[in-house]
Amino acid sequence: MINNNAINDLEKAQIIDFENISKSSISHAVELIAIPIIEGEVSASKKIVQFIALKDLLEDVITKIRSSAMEELKLSKGEDVNIFGAKIEPATTTKYDFTACDDYEWNKLNAELIDIKAKMKERESFLKAIKSAVYLPETGEVINPPIVLKSDTIKVTIQK
Numbered sequence: 001m002i003n004n005n006a007i008n009d010l011e012k013a014q015i016i017d018f019e020n021i022s023k024s025s026i027s028h029a030v031e032l033i034a035i036p037i038i039e040g041e042v043s044a045s046k047k048i049v050q051f052i053a054l055k056d057l058l059e060d061v062i063t064k065i066r067s068s069a070m071e072e073l074k075l076s077k078g079e080d081v082n083i084f085g086a087k088i089e090p091a092t093t094t095k096y097d098f099t100a101c102d103d104y105e106w107n108k109l110n111a112e113l114i115d116i117k118a119k120m121k122e123r124e125s126f127l128k129a130i131k132s133a134v135y136l137p138e139t140g141e142v143i144n145p146p147i148v149l150k151s152d153t154i155k156v157t158i159q160k
Contacts, residue, residue, distance in 0.1 A: 021084045045154075052156045 016029040037044050073081060073090045081088050098106050130145040 019084055021086050048154060049156055049158075053158055056158065 015032050016025055036042050037047050069088075070090060073088065098110075124146075127143070127146050130143060132145065134143045135141075136143065
């Protein structure tokens, strides 16, 4: 059985009060955790690996316990439930599968959309290859290369 030492340690360190959770208490905890890392007291690279592992762990735990939490909420019979300062309620997501309608007009539009997306992808491949402006004498059009937007990030691959 796993104990709650990690949560208790965060509470003891006065980083977050898990009995009274709010957006501001989370923001405050983020600052308390991030400042020593940003200031170089702790290795940012090591911490990002640990935090990404923790994020993956928490996402998987949430997925596993979601149905149990839904069962608990059904017992509240529609009444508001507040836990640790957070409102928790069942919610329903709605999605539609229009392919089941067998609607000629929708199917035609969807096929056109798929075709247009494929043509755009092909055109974008051509445009990516352009390194400087290209003049098309048949139309008089000048085609410029796309603007390349890059951002630095960190890729973390956790071993199996």
